[in-house]
Amino acid sequence: MSDSRMQSSAPSIEHQEFQHPVPNPQHPKRVLAALSGGVDSAVAAALLVEAGYEVIAISMLLAGSAEGREGGCCSIDDFQDARRVAEQLSIPYYVLNLKEAFRTRVIDVFTHEYLRGRTPNPCLLCNRDLKFDLLWQRARELDAHFVATGHYARVRYDQPSGSYQLLRGTDQQKDQSYFLFTLSQAQLARTLFPVGHLTKNEVRDKARSLGLKVAEKLESQDICFVPDGNYARFIEQQLTTSRQSEMKAGEIVAQDGQVLGSHDGIHRFTIGQRRGLGIGGLTEPRYVTRIDAHSGQVSVGRKAQLMTRGLVATGVNWVEPLLTSEVSATVKIRYRHPAIPARIIPQDHGRAEVWFQQSYPAVTPGQAAVFYAEEQLLGGGWIEGAL
Amino acid sequence: MQTLYLDHNATTPLQPEVLEAMLPYLRTHFGNPSSVHWAGRRAKQGVEDAREQVATLLHCRSTEILFTSGGTESNNLALYGVLRAMRARGRHVITTAIEHSSILEPLRALANERFSLTVLPVNNEGRVNTDELSAALRADTVLVSIGLANHEIGTIQPITALSRMTRDRGILFHTDAVQAVGKLPVDVNVLGIDLLSLSAHKIYGPKGTGALYIRKGTQLAPLLHGGPQEREKRAGTENVAAVVGFGEAAIRAGQELETNVARSLELTAQLRQGILRQISGTFLNSPVQACLPNTVNIGFAGATGEGLMMGLDLAGVAVSTGSACAAGSLEPSHVLLALGRDREAAKSALRFSVGKDTTAQEIDRVVAILAKVVERVRAAAQL
Numbered sequence: 176m177s178d179s180r181m182q183s184s185a186p187s188i189e190h191q192e193f194q195h196p197v198p199n200p201q202h203p204k205r206v207l208a209a210l211s212g213g214v215d216s217a218v219a220a221a222l223l224v225e226a227g228y229e230v231i232a233i234s235m236l237l238a239g240s241a242e243g244r245e246g247g248c249c250s251i252d253d254f255q256d257a258r259r260v261a262e263q264l265s266i267p268y269y270v271l272n273l274k275e276a277f278r279t280r281v282i283d284v285f286t287h288e289y290l291r292g293r294t295p296n297p298c299l300l301c302n303r304d305l306k307f308d309l310l311w312q313r314a315r316e317l318d319a320h321f322v323a324t325g326h327y328a329r330v331r332y333d334q335p336s337g338s339y340q341l342l343r344g345t346d347q348q349k350d351q352s353y354f355l356f357t358l359s360q361a362q363l364a365r366t367l368f369p370v371g372h373l374t375k376n377e378v379r380d381k382a383r384s385l386g387l388k389v390a391e392k393l394e395s396q397d398i399c400f401v402p403d404g405n406y407a408r409f410i411e412q413q414l415t416t417s418r419q420s421e422m423k424a425g426e427i428v429a430q431d432g433q434v435l436g437s438h439d440g441i442h443r444f445t446i447g448q449r450r451g452l453g454i455g456g457l458t459e460p461r462y463v464t465r466i467d468a469h470s471g472q473v474s475v476g477r478k479a480q481l482m483t484r485g486l487v488a489t490g491v492n493w494v495e496p497l498l499t500s501e502v503s504a505t506v507k508i509r510y511r512h513p514a515i516p517a518r519i520i521p522q523d524h525g526r527a528e529v530w531f532q533q534s535y536p537a538v539t540p541g542q543a544a545v546f547y548a549e550e551q552l553l554g555g556g557w558i559e560g561a562l
Numbered sequence: 563m564q565t566l567y568l569d570h571n572a573t574t575p576l577q578p579e580v581l582e583a584m585l586p587y588l589r590t591h592f593g594n595p596s597s598v599h600w601a602g603r604r605a606k607q608g609v610e611d612a613r614e615q616v617a618t619l620l621h622c623r624s625t626e627i628l629f630t631s632g633g634t635e636s637n638n639l640a641l642y643g644v645l646r647a648m649r650a651r652g653r654h655v656i657t658t659a660i661e662h663s664s665i666l667e668p669l670r671a672l673a674n675e676r677f678s679l680t681v682l683p684v685n686n687e688g689r690v691n692t693d694e695l696s697a698a699l700r701a702d703t704v705l706v707s708i709g710l711a712n713h714e715i716g717t718i719q720p721i722t723a724l725s726r727m728t729r730d731r732g733i734l735f736h737t738d739a740v741q742a743v744g745k746l747p748v749d750v751n752v753l754g755i756d757l758l759s760l761s762a763h764k765i766y767g768p769k770g771t772g773a774l775y776i777r778k779g780t781q782l783a784p785l786l787h788g789g790p791q792e793r794e795k796r797a798g799t800e801n802v803a804a805v806v807g808f809g810e811a812a813i814r815a816g817q818e819l820e821t822n823v824a825r826s827l828e829l830t831a832q833l834r835q836g837i838l839r840q841i842s843g844t845f846l847n848s849p850v851q852a853c854l855p856n857t858v859n860i861g862f863a864g865a866t867g868e869g870l871m872m873g874l875d876l877a878g879v880a881v882s883t884g885s886a887c888a889a890g891s892l893e894p895s896h897v898l899l900a901l902g903r904d905r906e907a908a909k910s911a912l913r914f915s916v917g918k919d920t921t922a923q924e925i926d927r928v929v930a931i932l933a934k935v936v937e938r939v940r941a942a943a944q945l
Contacts, residue, residue, distance in 0.1 A: 231876065236891040254889040269872050272891035315942035316869045317876060 205319040212253030216325030217260040219369040232261040232268040237277040238400035280304040289442040292466035293541030303357040328352040329371035339363035341552040346374040356555030407443040425471025447537030481536040488556030565878040570917035577766040583810035587803035612809025619812040621749040632772040633740040634664040636759035643782035652702030659900035687849035688717035710742040714897040716857030725754035744815040767811030771804035826855035836929035865939040873935035
């Protein structure tokens with residue numbers, strides 16, 4: 176924990192930390208700041224106001240109808256909290272209606288991916304295909320030069336190379352750069368992460384010192400459109416009766432091919448899953464090691480059989496534009512996993528091979544593999560399969 | 563920043579004279595109108611004077627005016643009140659697809675209580691066909707509710723012709739006149755209706771008060787039960803100061819009607835022509851004939867009303883688009899969809915509604931600002 180916890184006064188914050196050197200002649204300081212109703216984005220907006228930016232606050236209505244929803248994100252309470260923060264900061268506030276785009280670009284893709292036996296990350300899909308694109312479109316409409324969010328990540332302009340670098344958030348526990356690997360150089364040039372250089376404690380202290388009503392608000396971990404966390408049931412609800420056939424049932428087999436049981440659909444499984452396999456009476460725990468979307472076969476094995484030496488990634492985005500040859504780096508294969516040492520070999524058509532220094536469990540197709548050199552995010556791609 | 567308000571269908575500013583009329587009832591005349599002593603009598607007098615003033619505006623008797631908390635309550639009371647009171651005679655009610663949510667939502671709720679609902683379509687200008695109404699009438703129809711003028715596009719319905727079809731058959735006719743009052747001559751006898759809703763804050767009065775006209779002899783079950791206020795049809799101590807303000811606003815609305823209509827027509831013509839001529843890819847959603855004099859609804863191809871509204875707001879210009887959901891985000895207008903516009907067109911619409919303080923200079927400024935905002939929003943969508 177940092178020393179800031181011991182300090183009674185708010186931490187001093189250098190605004191230079193998140194100021195970009197590119198001025199806009201018309202509105203040099205107009206920023207579109209996304210407010211989620213949580214403390215991070217609230218403090219991000221507050222810091223921008225303090226630094227003299229003209230801040231326009233935006234919340235995005237994504238999931239279904241917010242009516243009557245409690246908890247999770249996109250609940251009416253969250254919009255109310257965001258609105259109150261904007262009022263406290265005396266900045267205009269709008270709620271964008273992105274429900275239709277969210278349904279087609281995120282929920283439908285999420286459902287389709289699960290039905291293919293993959294384990295998609297909807298927050299990544301949303302960032303890549305919806306949130307940032309639409310924020311930048313609104314920013315252009317409103318003549319705002321920057322878009323700002325409450326992500327724990329940092330952007331640095333590298334003078335020698337003339338390029339922007341995406342860095343991990345200073346708070347290692349909170350670092351959210353993983354979710355931002357799809358950002359382009361053009362996007363990074365116009366993005367501000369005002370809390371990226373702060374720890375969560377510093378953010379809360381700042382919120383308290385400003386009297387922001389969301390200072391003590393807990394964060395939500397759930398996927399915003401599946402508040403109860405039951406993905407399988409959510410996906411089944413998405414399928415109208417005419418599409419029930421898209422559910423792929425099949426056998427559960429051991430490594431030696433022995434049939435251990437059957438299941439109702441591969442969308443109920445993810446690589447590394449131990450619970451809910453419906454196979455009992457085994458002395459040692461079994462994990463899902465492979466999902467075959469064609470046959471519907473789900474393979475299970477011992478923990479050792481989950482281990483892989485590497486992965487293939489597709490749709491790779493190189494944030495650091497110079498990287499075309501093999502590089503030693505670290506890789507994160509899930510948001511909450513540590514970065515592990517690996518060799519990354521860029522290939523044609525946006526593919527890359529990633530060879531782990533030591534074998535590692537549960538490489539999950541559909542999740543992202545994000546590459547780092549120390550604190551710098553080099554790029555990332557979508558996990559296609561294990562090597 | 564100089565602000566500019568062209569959203570008078572959402573609400574209007576309180577007139578200074580109306581505020582003056584209200585102040586004694588906030589400062590001095592604090593009595594409860596139900597009390598029989600001097601304090602109650604003084605407050606009661608204010609409420610009853612206001613009732614006469616509102617009745618004068620509608621050309622009805624003061625005993626036919628019931629004060630409510632506003633347009634939404636008036637609409638709910640008319641629908642629930644009539645349908646519950648007439649349950650033994652029939653359970654069928656008719657409305658149109660372009661009504662305000664305070665009509666459509668109560669009727670949807672009632673449809674779940676074993677009442678039968680018919681929603682009439684409208685033509686591409688939002689008008690109801692008398693033949694369609696005639697064809698929808700059934701032996702068990704007890705109520706027809708059709709708005710006098712539409713809040714989003716301004717279409718005026720031929721209520722006199724429509725109510726003629728129900729009158730002979732003993733079917734009650736309600737009209738939501740919240741947008742019409744103060745912008746059109748409203749005479750309950752000319753319209754031939756049995757119930758009419760109106761609201762104070764749309765006619766430069768205070769928010770939180772409205773009225774329901776109920777033709778003498780009409781059966782109505784109360785929504786709020788309790789004390790004997792409002793002829794036992796609406797329990798609860800009256801919002802005295804607001805009701806007094808409503809009365810003052812009603813008198814002024816009647817006196818200023820002709821002037822306001824003439825001025826509004828000039829301003830909306832200027833606005834309509836300015837936008838349609840100076841900005842390409844624009845199309846009129848409002849009808850040219852039989853439209854509220856103060857309302858212009860226009861679509862902007864290649865732009866969203868949401869983006870345009872935000873751009874205008876940041877430039878100080880208040881207009882409206884669609885309706886806001888509980889979270890505050892905008893939904894495509896059900897009115898424009900009912901007119902047959904596709905979702906893109908419906909999402910591209912802005913509603914401009916002028917008021918009695920709007921000037922020709924303001925209209926010119928709005929057109930100039932709008933031209934820039936439209937250009938920028940369209941350019942942003944291209945990238």
